[in-house]
Amino acid sequence: MSTAEIASAGERAVLERVRSQLARVTEPHGLVIGIRTLEPPVWQSEPEQRIDERPVRIAACPSVLAVLDALAGADRAGVTVLLTDQPESELGDAVLARLHRGKLLEADRYTLLGDLLDARTLDPRIRAESWLVDALIALAGAEALPSVTGAAVSRRRAVGLVAAARLGVDPEQQDLPGLVAVFDETAVRSGWRVLGEAERAGLVTHLEELHGRGAGAVATLAQQRDDVLAELLVAAAITAAPASETRAAIALGGFTQSRFPTPRPTPADLTAAGRAAVEHTRRATSARVSQQIRRAEALLDELDAAAVATYSDVLPRGFGERLAHAATSLEAPALTALEAHVEARAQQHRVSRVRAALRLQRWLDTRPTADYRTTGEALAHHARELAWVDRALAQVRAGDADPRVAAVLTRVAAQAGPARTRFDSAFVARLAVAPDTPAESLAVETLLPTVVGPLAHTRGVLLVVVDGMSGAVAGDLAERLTDHRSGWTEIVRSADGGREAVLAALPSETRFSRASLFLAALSVGGQSDERAAFAAHPFWPPGGAVLIHKAGLAPRNGGDLGPELETALAPAEGSPRVIGVVLNAVDDALGKGRQSIDPAWRPQDIPGLPQLLDRAATAGRVVVLTSDHGHVLEHGSQLRNHSGGGARWRPATEPxxxxEVMVAGPRMLSGDGRAVLAATDGLRYGARAYGYHGGATLAEVAIPLLVLLPPGVDVPPGWRQTRGAPEWWTGAAATPASEPAPAPRSAETTKTRKKPSAQGEGLFARPAPAPRPARRSGRGAALLASPIFQAAHAEMPANRVPAPAVFAAVVDALVKAGGRLPSAAVLAAANSPGRNPRGLVTAMGRVLNRDSYAVLTPVDGGRAVALDLALLDEQFPPKRS
Incomplete structure (x- = not known):
């Protein structure tokens, strides 16, 4: 029988002790080894053993006489081992003289452990925990422990060795969500359940020391239930409910009593365990996890607590309830809760539609009025506000499968649609009497000489014309392209940081407006005319220009762009100063229906655009992203049959x-210079499609203009960073609508404009005028009144932190939004559009984030900013009246 087969740890200790002594003896024949036992000696195994191929006889000697008898019968050819509890003083010198080393040797489980581990030292505290000694002996005998030969083994290390062997992973290398994943494995749970009570309790204590009491709840649940993850997701939903939720309280009692023995985990323990399970589902998306999530919903039903699912960040039912609540309330906190659900990413289109409804409601709350003095004023207003309205309207009109949500989207669209139409009516009245080329704003025929040409004199330009791109589509693209991860920066010419729009040729169709763009004159032409005229313009700097249409983008020979374009974009000497490219994705989508599925646009939705941007960034080219006209989407339009025109215009043969609106003059390039255009987005003259263009609405006639700087490129003279989205879009503040933004100054006026004063060296050395702090009464004012804040702010150099009024404005905006805002909205609240949002948050954090407690932090990769309201009150307690 081998040593590993000996059942008793005490007997194994004896054999290991004998083995260690035999290894030190050259000639063991007739050797007698005496071993002391603490209790009367008993040997239950076979007395005849073989240790390292040597015969060994074990004799249990409960008395001195038994010892003498054993000595008399000692095998002269083998080894005799005497087990006795008699003291050496009773045995006498004559007996001791016959024993190996002249004394009785110790042999217990602890000495066995030392022999098995061969460690340099063992923490004495290990001896006091019999479960730990037994577990280490069993695992070492089974060769299930890593070598610790020559090492000093502490108690923590010893427990960690056992835990790692039993769980299959080192719990010190895991976090609590990782521990949930471990116990969710069937093999781990099976092994966990067969452990002795003492060992299991010791390991639970170790896991709680590492990961908190929530780890104990996870481990105990694994002993009782099979689907650990599903059970913990139920716990997460129940414990996330507010204290006033009686259904959750009843469910919690039923859950703990049916799943846990006494003492049962506290609600705080279950909260920690549940949150860890939720985090595990975020990390481990698989078919099995999806099944466990559905199982959790069934478990909630068994507890008669289905309604509690709304508090879950994971359960599908919770997403549906949160979606409906966010829609019916149209409040920022409800939307924040919706976005926290794991389903929000997979169903982003549904979240976007509810968010769009909230934004439109904010816009309506500003009481917008439509009154334009000129077409240029209307174009600017569209670029700075109405394009965002169009984005939101496209989303809400897409609807939702949930009747509760669909009803809200329908209602908001019914309110916002007519309000938006009033602006088109005001615009078409001005368009009907507009001159050929407006002096106060950009037109499609003046874009190249006024914007692209001057930029090309500073550095190379990539002009990307996305055929049919509206201001709404451009806004989607800009939001993603200027994300902090991309490195692109949007710049504008306007002194107030607002975008410009470009007046299209009429009718707003490709054959009229795109030709006018590339020919830099109101013209009708095809691709060959466009290429020839584009290259021959006299306003280009040395290096010239080249124009490439869709066919030139086709990849060849392993490249992802056409060879002509690859050559032109290569950052080499002699490459064209201006490269123009035409992309047709948006115009094509109006017929194929892509926007009927998802109205939003991403750069990857436009074939060729990501590759072009990548090449431009490498070469350091400024990107001018524009179009030849916009479009409107189908949402229940009226058909008036006419022939000889287009989808949104007809010949002026009938009243x-x-x-409708009659437009005549040099800008009207169809037929005899006059035509009737659709004046609202609800009218068409041709076959039904997913979208149309050619009419007179701002969405069709106001061509978007985005100018993007690649990473590391300085802002050109006369340009500045854009101020971003309107306040009602970001949620920074809802203010009554003001007069429409004035149009940008003409090129002639721009030449005489004074240069802005230089900024100081420090981040806040010469700040822009801060928001006025007068008569503040919100949380921001309370912050400024706090002596703790005043002292912390006074300690910092003036050029290292913003003015106190900035703190008040940002805090008030975040509090109003429920503690979270997009970075652009925070910058707007701070009156710092165009700044690096991380710089502002870092500077404010020098005061607010006392003792490394994060009151104000960037989240979502820097795209948003979060304010911990509870921590703000704790760190800077407001004065109580």
């Missing part, structure tokens, strides 16, 4: 009817 003007409702929702």
């Amino acid at each position: 003007v009817g409702p929702d």
Whole structure:
């Protein structure tokens, strides 16, 4: 029988002790080894053993006489081992003289452990925990422990060795969500359940020391239930409910009593364990996890607590309830809770539609009024505000499968749609009497000489014309392209940081407006005319220009762009100063229906655009992203049959009817210079499609203009960073609508404009005027009144932190939004559009984040900013009246 087969740890200790002594003896024949036992000696195994191929006889000697008898019968050819509890003083010198080393040797489980581990030292505290000694002996005998030969083994290390062997992973290398994943494995749970009570309790204590009491709840649940993850997701939903939720309280009692023995975990313990399970589901998306999530919903039903699912960040039912609540309330905190659900990423289109409804409601709350003095004023207003309205309207009109959500989207669209139409009506009245080329704003025929040409004199330019791109689509693209991860920066010419729009040729169709763009004159032409004229313009700097249409983008020979384009974009000497490229994705989508599925646009939705941007960034080219006209989407339009025109215009052969406008003059390039255009987005003259263009609405006639700087490129003279989205879009503040933004100054006026004063060296050395702090009464004012804040702010150099009024404005905006805002909205609240949001948050954090407690932090990769309201009150307690 081998040593590993000996059942008793005490007997194993004896054999290991004998083995260690035999290794030190050259000639063991007739050797007698005496071993002291603490209790009367008993040997239950076979007395005849073989140790390292040597015969050994074990004799249990409960008395001195038994010892003498054993000595008399000692095998002269083998080894005799005497086990006795008699003291050496009773045995006498004559007996001791016959024993190996002249004394009785110790042999217990602890000495066995030392022999098995062969460690340099063992923490004495290990001896006091019999479960730990037994576990280490069993695992070492099974060769299930890593070598610790020559090492000093502490108690923590010893427990860690046992835990790692039993769980299959080192718990010190895991976090609590990782521990949930471990116990969710069937093999781990099976092994966990067969452990002795003492060992299991000791390991639970170790896990709680590492990961908190929530780890104990996870481990105990694994002993009782099979689907650990599903059970913990139920716990997460129940414990996330507010204290006033009686259904959750009843469910919690039923859950703990049916799943845990006494003492049962506290609600705080279950909260920690549940949150860890939720985090595990975020990390481990698989078919099995999806099944466990559905199982959790069934478990909630068994507890008669289905309604509690709304408090879950994971359960699908919770997402549906949160979606409905966010829609019916149209409040920022409800939307924040919706976005926290794991389903929000997979169903982002549904979240976007509710968010769009909230934004439109904010816009309506500003009581927008439509009154334009010029077409240029209307174009600027569209670029700075109405394009965002169009984005939101496209989202809400896409609807939702949930009747509760669909009803809200329908209602908001019914309110916002007519309000938006009033602006088109005001615009078409000005368009009907507009001159050929407006002096106060950009037109499609003046874009190249006024914007692209001057930029090209500073550095190389990539002009990307996305055929049919509206201001709404451009806004989607800009939001993603200027994300902090991309490194692109949007710049504008306007002194107030607002975007510009470009007036299209009429009708707003490709054959009229795109030709006018590339020919830099109101013209009708095809691709060959466009290429020839584009290259021959006299306003280009040395290096010239080249124009490439869709066919030139086709990849060849392993490249992802056409060879002509690859050559032109290569950052080499002699490459064209201006490269123009035409992309047709948006115009094509109007017929194929891509926007009927998802109205949002991402750069990857436009084939060729990501590759072009990548090449431009490498070469350091400024990117001018524009179009030749915009479009409107189908949402229940009226058909008026006419021939000889387009989808949104007709010849002026019949009188003007409702929702139509007659336009005549040099800008009208069709037929005899006059035509009737659709004046609202609810009218068409041709076959039904997913979208149309050619009409007179701002969405079709106001061409978007985005100018993007690649990473590391300085802002050109006369340009500045854009101020971003309107306040009602970001949620920074809802203010009554002001007069429409004035149009940008003409090129002639721009030449005489004074240069802005230089900024100081420090981040806040010469700040822009801060928001006025007068008569503040919100949380921001309370912060400024706090002596703790005043002292912390006074300690910092003036050029290292913003003015106190900035703190008040940002805090008030975040509090109003429920503690979270997009970075652009925070910058707007601080009156610092165009700044690096991380710089502002870092500077404010020097005061607010006392003792490394994060009151104000960037989240979502820097795209948003979060304010911990409870921590703000704790760190800077408001004065109580």
